[in-house]
Amino acid sequence: MYYKKSIDELIKKRFSCRIFLEKRVEPTKIKELKAACALCKEGLAGEKVKLQVIELADEDLRKIDPDDFSLIINPMTFIAGSIQKSKLAYESYGYLVEHLVLKATELGLATCWLGYFNPDYFKKIQLAADEILPAVCVVGYAAEKGFSSGRKKWGDLFFIKDFKTSMSAIVAGNYAEPLDMLRLAPSAGNLQPWRVVKEKNKNVFHFYKKRLDREYEKRKLHNVDIGIAMCHFELAAKKNDLEGNWEKLKQTITPIPERTEYIISWVGTM
Numbered sequence: 001m002y003y004k005k006s007i008d009e010l011i012k013k014r015f016s017c018r019i020f021l022e023k024r025v026e027p028t029k030i031k032e033l034k035a036a037c038a039l040c041k042e043g044l045a046g047e048k049v050k051l052q053v054i055e056l057a058d059e060d061l062r063k064i065d066p067d068d069f070s071l072i073i074n075p076m077t078f079i080a081g082s083i084q085k086s087k088l089a090y091e092s093y094g095y096l097v098e099h100l101v102l103k104a105t106e107l108g109l110a111t112c113w114l115g116y117f118n119p120d121y122f123k124k125i126q127l128a129a130d131e132i133l134p135a136v137c138v139v140g141y142a143a144e145k146g147f148s149s150g151r152k153k154w155g156d157l158f159f160i161k162d163f164k165t166s167m168s169a170i171v172a173g174n175y176a177e178p179l180d181m182l183r184l185a186p187s188a189g190n191l192q193p194w195r196v197v198k199e200k201n202k203n204v205f206h207f208y209k210k211r212l213d214r215e216y217e218k219r220k221l222h223n224v225d226i227g228i229a230m231c232h233f234e235l236a237a238k239k240n241d242l243e244g245n246w247e248k249l250k251q252t253i254t255p256i257p258e259r260t261e262y263i264i265s266w267v268g269t270m
Protein backbone atom coordinates (compact mmCIF):
# COMPACT_ATOMS: atom_id res chain seq x y z
CA MET A 1 0.00 0.00 0.00
CA TYR A 2 1.32 3.42 -0.91
CA TYR A 3 0.52 6.46 1.23
CA LYS A 4 1.14 10.03 0.10
CA LYS A 5 1.05 11.36 3.65
CA SER A 6 3.46 10.35 6.37
CA ILE A 7 2.31 7.27 8.23
CA ASP A 8 2.73 8.73 11.72
CA GLU A 9 0.50 11.64 10.73
CA LEU A 10 -2.22 9.20 9.56
CA ILE A 11 -1.91 7.02 12.65
CA LYS A 12 -2.21 10.06 14.92
CA LYS A 13 -5.19 11.42 12.98
CA ARG A 14 -7.23 8.18 13.12
CA PHE A 15 -9.81 7.74 15.86
CA SER A 16 -12.92 5.63 16.23
CA CYS A 17 -15.77 7.77 14.91
CA ARG A 18 -19.24 6.90 16.17
CA ILE A 19 -21.30 9.79 14.77
CA PHE A 20 -21.19 10.15 10.99
CA LEU A 21 -22.78 12.74 8.71
CA GLU A 22 -25.72 11.48 6.69
CA LYS A 23 -23.66 11.87 3.53
CA ARG A 24 -22.46 9.30 1.04
CA VAL A 25 -18.74 8.96 0.29
CA GLU A 26 -18.07 10.46 -3.19
CA PRO A 27 -17.47 8.10 -6.12
CA THR A 28 -13.83 9.22 -6.54
CA LYS A 29 -13.02 8.21 -2.95
CA ILE A 30 -14.98 4.97 -3.29
CA LYS A 31 -12.88 4.23 -6.38
CA GLU A 32 -9.65 4.81 -4.45
CA LEU A 33 -10.81 2.61 -1.59
CA LYS A 34 -11.79 -0.15 -4.02
CA ALA A 35 -8.38 0.08 -5.69
CA ALA A 36 -6.75 -0.23 -2.24
CA CYS A 37 -8.97 -3.26 -1.43
CA ALA A 38 -7.82 -4.90 -4.65
CA LEU A 39 -4.21 -4.74 -3.41
CA CYS A 40 -5.10 -6.88 -0.39
CA LYS A 41 -5.20 -10.32 -1.97
CA GLU A 42 -3.28 -12.43 0.53
CA GLY A 43 -2.94 -12.65 4.29
CA LEU A 44 0.22 -13.13 6.33
CA ALA A 45 0.02 -16.91 5.92
CA GLY A 46 -0.93 -16.74 2.24
CA GLU A 47 -4.69 -16.92 2.96
CA LYS A 48 -6.98 -15.86 0.11
CA VAL A 49 -8.59 -12.50 0.93
CA LYS A 50 -11.44 -10.63 -0.78
CA LEU A 51 -12.10 -7.17 0.63
CA GLN A 52 -14.85 -4.90 -0.64
CA VAL A 53 -16.33 -1.47 -0.19
CA ILE A 54 -19.98 -1.98 0.68
CA GLU A 55 -22.42 0.89 0.29
CA LEU A 56 -25.71 0.11 1.99
CA ALA A 57 -28.78 0.65 -0.21
CA ASP A 58 -31.27 3.38 0.79
CA GLU A 59 -33.70 0.60 1.64
CA ASP A 60 -31.18 -0.90 4.12
CA LEU A 61 -30.52 2.50 5.67
CA ARG A 62 -34.22 2.94 6.39
CA LYS A 63 -34.42 -0.28 8.33
CA ILE A 64 -31.25 -0.01 10.46
CA ASP A 65 -31.80 -0.59 14.15
CA PRO A 66 -29.26 1.17 16.46
CA ASP A 67 -28.15 -2.25 17.75
CA ASP A 68 -27.28 -3.45 14.24
CA PHE A 69 -24.05 -1.43 14.31
CA SER A 70 -23.14 -0.90 17.98
CA LEU A 71 -25.18 2.36 18.20
CA ILE A 72 -23.08 4.02 15.48
CA ILE A 73 -25.00 6.95 13.99
CA ASN A 74 -25.45 7.03 10.19
CA PRO A 75 -23.37 4.01 9.16
CA MET A 76 -23.61 3.96 5.34
CA THR A 77 -20.38 2.61 3.89
CA PHE A 78 -18.19 -0.28 5.04
CA ILE A 79 -14.95 -2.05 4.32
CA ALA A 80 -15.42 -5.75 4.87
CA GLY A 81 -14.72 -9.07 3.27
CA SER A 82 -13.72 -12.66 3.59
CA ILE A 83 -10.52 -14.43 4.49
CA GLN A 84 -9.65 -18.07 4.20
CA LYS A 85 -9.43 -19.82 7.58
CA SER A 86 -5.90 -20.37 8.92
CA LYS A 87 -4.03 -20.17 12.21
CA LEU A 88 -3.34 -16.49 11.46
CA ALA A 89 -6.59 -15.54 9.67
CA TYR A 90 -7.84 -13.08 12.32
CA GLU A 91 -4.45 -11.37 12.61
CA SER A 92 -4.15 -11.23 8.80
CA TYR A 93 -7.58 -9.65 8.51
CA GLY A 94 -6.73 -7.01 11.12
CA TYR A 95 -3.39 -6.33 9.44
CA LEU A 96 -4.87 -5.87 5.95
CA VAL A 97 -8.02 -3.95 6.87
CA GLU A 98 -6.00 -1.54 9.05
CA HIS A 99 -3.93 -0.65 5.96
CA LEU A 100 -7.28 0.34 4.38
CA VAL A 101 -8.35 2.25 7.50
CA LEU A 102 -5.19 4.36 7.16
CA LYS A 103 -5.88 4.82 3.43
CA ALA A 104 -9.42 6.00 4.31
CA THR A 105 -7.88 8.38 6.88
CA GLU A 106 -5.62 9.77 4.14
CA LEU A 107 -8.72 10.37 1.99
CA GLY A 108 -10.19 12.49 4.78
CA LEU A 109 -12.63 9.80 5.92
CA ALA A 110 -13.38 8.75 9.47
CA THR A 111 -13.61 5.09 10.46
CA CYS A 112 -14.63 2.72 13.22
CA TRP A 113 -13.84 -1.00 13.47
CA LEU A 114 -16.87 -3.05 14.51
CA GLY A 115 -16.61 -6.51 16.02
CA TYR A 116 -20.32 -6.29 16.85
CA PHE A 117 -22.52 -5.88 13.78
CA ASN A 118 -25.55 -7.46 12.15
CA PRO A 119 -24.28 -9.82 9.43
CA ASP A 120 -27.61 -9.56 7.53
CA TYR A 121 -26.33 -6.35 5.92
CA PHE A 122 -23.34 -8.18 4.43
CA LYS A 123 -25.07 -10.89 2.40
CA LYS A 124 -23.12 -9.66 -0.64
CA ILE A 125 -20.07 -11.26 0.93
CA GLN A 126 -20.64 -14.90 0.22
CA LEU A 127 -18.59 -16.99 2.59
CA ALA A 128 -17.34 -20.36 1.41
CA ALA A 129 -17.08 -23.10 4.05
CA ASP A 130 -13.40 -22.32 4.61
CA GLU A 131 -13.85 -18.54 4.89
CA ILE A 132 -14.68 -16.14 7.71
CA LEU A 133 -15.67 -12.48 8.11
CA PRO A 134 -14.05 -11.46 11.43
CA ALA A 135 -15.15 -7.79 11.69
CA VAL A 136 -16.22 -4.83 9.56
CA CYS A 137 -15.15 -1.21 9.40
CA VAL A 138 -17.53 1.69 8.92
CA VAL A 139 -16.23 4.56 6.78
CA GLY A 140 -17.69 8.03 6.26
CA TYR A 141 -17.57 11.68 7.21
CA ALA A 142 -17.18 12.48 10.90
CA ALA A 143 -19.94 14.51 12.50
CA GLU A 144 -17.94 14.73 15.72
CA LYS A 145 -14.60 16.18 16.65
CA GLY A 146 -12.71 13.02 17.25
CA PHE A 147 -10.16 12.06 19.79
CA SER A 148 -8.57 8.76 20.53
CA SER A 149 -8.94 7.22 23.99
CA GLY A 150 -5.96 6.85 26.35
CA ARG A 151 -3.40 4.09 26.05
CA LYS A 152 -1.47 1.95 28.53
CA LYS A 153 2.03 3.06 29.48
CA TRP A 154 5.05 1.76 27.55
CA GLY A 155 6.19 -0.21 30.57
CA ASP A 156 2.93 -2.19 30.70
CA LEU A 157 3.11 -3.21 27.04
CA PHE A 158 6.75 -3.47 26.01
CA PHE A 159 9.52 -5.54 27.57
CA ILE A 160 13.13 -6.45 26.96
CA LYS A 161 14.64 -9.93 27.31
CA ASP A 162 11.81 -11.24 29.52
CA PHE A 163 8.38 -10.27 30.76
CA LYS A 164 9.82 -8.87 33.99
CA THR A 165 11.89 -6.07 32.47
CA SER A 166 9.95 -3.14 31.01
CA MET A 167 11.41 -1.51 27.93
CA SER A 168 11.93 2.25 27.72
CA ALA A 169 11.94 4.28 24.51
CA ILE A 170 15.69 4.84 24.99
CA VAL A 171 16.38 1.11 25.04
CA ALA A 172 14.08 0.63 22.02
CA GLY A 173 16.36 2.99 20.03
CA ASN A 174 15.37 3.13 16.34
CA TYR A 175 12.30 1.07 17.13
CA ALA A 176 10.86 3.64 19.55
CA GLU A 177 8.65 5.14 16.83
CA PRO A 178 7.29 1.80 15.51
CA LEU A 179 6.40 0.85 19.10
CA ASP A 180 4.83 4.24 19.74
CA MET A 181 2.73 3.86 16.59
CA LEU A 182 1.73 0.34 17.67
CA ARG A 183 0.56 1.84 20.96
CA LEU A 184 -1.83 4.13 19.08
CA ALA A 185 -3.51 1.20 17.33
CA PRO A 186 -7.23 0.73 17.88
CA SER A 187 -8.29 -2.40 19.78
CA ALA A 188 -11.65 -3.89 20.72
CA GLY A 189 -12.87 -2.15 23.88
CA ASN A 190 -9.52 -0.31 23.91
CA LEU A 191 -8.19 -3.28 25.89
CA GLN A 192 -4.79 -3.22 24.15
CA PRO A 193 -4.04 -6.93 24.37
CA TRP A 194 -0.66 -6.54 22.65
CA ARG A 195 2.50 -7.39 24.58
CA VAL A 196 5.91 -7.14 22.88
CA VAL A 197 9.21 -8.54 24.15
CA LYS A 198 12.44 -7.47 22.44
CA GLU A 199 15.46 -9.74 22.49
CA LYS A 200 18.52 -8.23 24.08
CA ASN A 201 21.01 -6.84 21.52
CA LYS A 202 18.88 -8.01 18.58
CA ASN A 203 16.11 -6.31 16.65
CA VAL A 204 13.81 -9.27 17.19
CA PHE A 205 10.42 -8.40 18.69
CA HIS A 206 8.12 -11.17 19.87
CA PHE A 207 4.41 -10.30 19.74
CA TYR A 208 2.07 -11.87 22.31
CA LYS A 209 -1.66 -11.69 22.94
CA LYS A 210 -2.89 -11.19 26.49
CA ARG A 211 -6.40 -12.59 26.95
CA LEU A 212 -8.29 -9.78 28.69
CA ASP A 213 -11.95 -10.36 27.88
CA ARG A 214 -13.75 -13.67 27.53
CA GLU A 215 -16.30 -12.44 24.97
CA TYR A 216 -13.67 -10.76 22.75
CA GLU A 217 -11.50 -13.84 23.02
CA LYS A 218 -14.41 -16.03 21.90
CA ARG A 219 -14.91 -13.80 18.84
CA LYS A 220 -11.13 -13.69 18.31
CA LEU A 221 -11.18 -9.87 18.38
CA HIS A 222 -7.96 -9.83 20.44
CA ASN A 223 -6.33 -11.63 17.50
CA VAL A 224 -7.68 -9.02 15.06
CA ASP A 225 -6.15 -6.41 17.43
CA ILE A 226 -2.72 -8.06 17.14
CA GLY A 227 -2.91 -7.85 13.34
CA ILE A 228 -3.83 -4.16 13.53
CA ALA A 229 -0.87 -3.54 15.85
CA MET A 230 1.43 -5.39 13.41
CA CYS A 231 0.26 -3.09 10.62
CA HIS A 232 1.11 0.06 12.59
CA PHE A 233 4.47 -1.35 13.74
CA GLU A 234 5.54 -2.48 10.26
CA LEU A 235 4.50 0.74 8.49
CA ALA A 236 6.37 2.85 11.06
CA ALA A 237 9.42 0.53 10.81
CA LYS A 238 9.42 1.00 7.02
CA LYS A 239 9.14 4.76 7.45
CA ASN A 240 12.34 4.55 9.54
CA ASP A 241 14.05 2.28 6.94
CA LEU A 242 14.03 -0.62 9.37
CA GLU A 243 13.74 -3.77 7.28
CA GLY A 244 12.43 -7.03 8.65
CA ASN A 245 9.97 -9.90 8.29
CA TRP A 246 7.21 -11.55 10.26
CA GLU A 247 8.12 -15.06 11.35
CA LYS A 248 6.45 -17.61 13.58
CA LEU A 249 9.42 -18.86 15.64
CA LYS A 250 9.73 -22.20 17.39
CA GLN A 251 11.48 -20.81 20.42
CA THR A 252 10.87 -17.43 22.05
CA ILE A 253 10.86 -16.04 25.60
CA THR A 254 10.15 -18.24 28.61
CA PRO A 255 8.40 -18.17 30.98
CA ILE A 256 5.37 -16.30 29.68
CA PRO A 257 2.76 -14.82 32.04
CA GLU A 258 -0.64 -16.40 32.48
CA ARG A 259 -3.34 -15.75 29.85
CA THR A 260 -0.57 -14.75 27.44
CA GLU A 261 0.01 -16.45 24.09
CA TYR A 262 2.81 -16.13 21.56
CA ILE A 263 1.60 -15.02 18.12
CA ILE A 264 4.49 -13.94 15.86
CA SER A 265 7.86 -12.17 15.78
CA TRP A 266 9.30 -9.26 13.83
CA VAL A 267 12.80 -10.28 12.80
CA GLY A 268 14.68 -7.12 11.91
CA THR A 269 17.44 -7.54 9.36
CA MET A 270 19.48 -4.70 10.84
Ligand SMILES: Cc1cc2nc3c(=O)[nH]c(=O)nc-3n(C[C@H](O)[C@H](O)[C@H](O)COP(=O)(O)O)c2cc1C
Nearest residue numbers: 015016070113114115116148149186187188189190
Ligand atom coordinates in the same frame (compact mmCIF):
# COMPACT_ATOMS: atom_id res chain seq x y z
C1 LIG B 1 -11.29 -5.37 16.30
C2 LIG B 1 -12.04 -4.18 16.84
C3 LIG B 1 -13.40 -4.28 17.11
C4 LIG B 1 -14.11 -3.16 17.57
N1 LIG B 1 -15.46 -3.26 17.76
C5 LIG B 1 -16.16 -2.17 18.14
C6 LIG B 1 -17.59 -2.26 18.25
O1 LIG B 1 -18.19 -3.31 18.01
N2 LIG B 1 -18.25 -1.13 18.62
C7 LIG B 1 -17.61 0.06 18.84
O2 LIG B 1 -18.28 1.05 19.16
N3 LIG B 1 -16.26 0.17 18.75
C8 LIG B 1 -15.53 -0.92 18.39
N4 LIG B 1 -14.16 -0.83 18.24
C9 LIG B 1 -13.47 0.46 18.46
C10 LIG B 1 -12.70 0.49 19.78
O3 LIG B 1 -13.59 0.61 20.85
C11 LIG B 1 -11.66 1.63 19.75
O4 LIG B 1 -10.70 1.33 18.79
C12 LIG B 1 -10.96 1.83 21.08
O5 LIG B 1 -11.88 2.25 22.07
C13 LIG B 1 -9.83 2.86 21.00
O6 LIG B 1 -10.31 4.11 20.59
P1 LIG B 1 -9.71 4.84 19.29
O7 LIG B 1 -9.89 3.87 18.13
O8 LIG B 1 -10.53 6.08 19.13
O9 LIG B 1 -8.26 5.11 19.51
C14 LIG B 1 -13.43 -1.93 17.80
C15 LIG B 1 -12.06 -1.86 17.56
C16 LIG B 1 -11.37 -2.96 17.08
C17 LIG B 1 -9.92 -2.82 16.78
